[in-house]
Amino acid sequence: MTITLRQGRAEDLNAIVGLEQIAFAGDRFSRRQLWHLLNRAHALTLVAENERGELLGYGLLLFRRGSPRVRLYSFCVHPEARGAGIGRRLLEALEAVALERGAACLSLEVRADNRVALRLYRRLGYRLSRWLDDYYADGCAGWQMEKALTEPCGEQVV
Numbered sequence: 001m002t003i004t005l006r007q008g009r010a011e012d013l014n015a016i017v018g019l020e021q022i023a024f025a026g027d028r029f030s031r032r033q034l035w036h037l038l039n040r041a042h043a044l045t046l047v048a049e050n051e052r053g054e055l056l057g058y059g060l061l062l063f064r065r066g067s068p069r070v071r072l073y074s075f076c077v078h079p080e081a082r083g084a085g086i087g088r089r090l091l092e093a094l095e096a097v098a099l100e101r102g103a104a105c106l107s108l109e110v111r112a113d114n115r116v117a118l119r120l121y122r123r124l125g126y127r128l129s130r131w132l133d134d135y136y137a138d139g140c141a142g143w144q145m146e147k148a149l150t151e152p153c154g155e156q157v158v
């Protein structure tokens with residue numbers, strides 16, 4: 001399977017909505033939110049697609065004007081395509097884009113019970129920065145994690 005990464009565009013909306021539905025059990029973005037994010041100047045989406053043009057994953061960065069911190073706002077891979085390195089490739093590409101755009105630090109939030117994602121983030125150099133009590137809709141706690149892209153950014157808990 002050949003996977004290509006490219007910037008997401010407005011026409012990807014249906015496929016991204018579908019991915020959200022299948023990849024997340026809760027706390028999903030609505031179609032309206034995703035439309036807004038795909039068309040928003042301060043957000044950047046990368047998608048991973050196979051040779052048939054099917055979207056297998058996507059990741060979305062939120063930039064804040066004048067801030068060196070960028071937030072990974074959404075990130076998922078289709079369940080049938082997991083474990084093949086697509087998540088890692090997407091995240092590394094998102095980091096490269098963030099760096100290119102002058103970001104010094106990438107931060108994200110992850111459910112405390114999401115072992116696969118936590119492991120991937122740790123392997124890529126993200127550090128736990130803050131415990132987020134009762135953060136998700138079902139009451140699950142989360143971790144804020146961050147990675148310095150150019151220089152240390154904030155205190156590390158672990």
Ligand SMILES: CC(C)(COP(=O)(O)OP(=O)(O)OC[C@H]1O[C@@H](n2cnc3c(N)ncnc32)[C@H](O)[C@@H]1OP(=O)(O)O)[C@@H](O)C(=O)NCCC(=O)NCCS
Nearest residue numbers: 023075076077082083084085086087088109110116117120
């Ligand atoms: C987290 C996620 C994006 C990872 O995508 P992926 O394409 O499977 O990631 P990769 O194939 O690059 O694998 C990353 C690591 O996770 C491991 N992994 C992947 N699927 C796994 C599974 N089902 N069980 C255990 N480990 C798994 C891989 O072996 C790899 O570890 P390694 O680097 O030690 O070998 C994907 O699991 C997903 O979409 N999950 C649901 C949505 C989600 O949790 N998003 C993150 C929100 S913060």
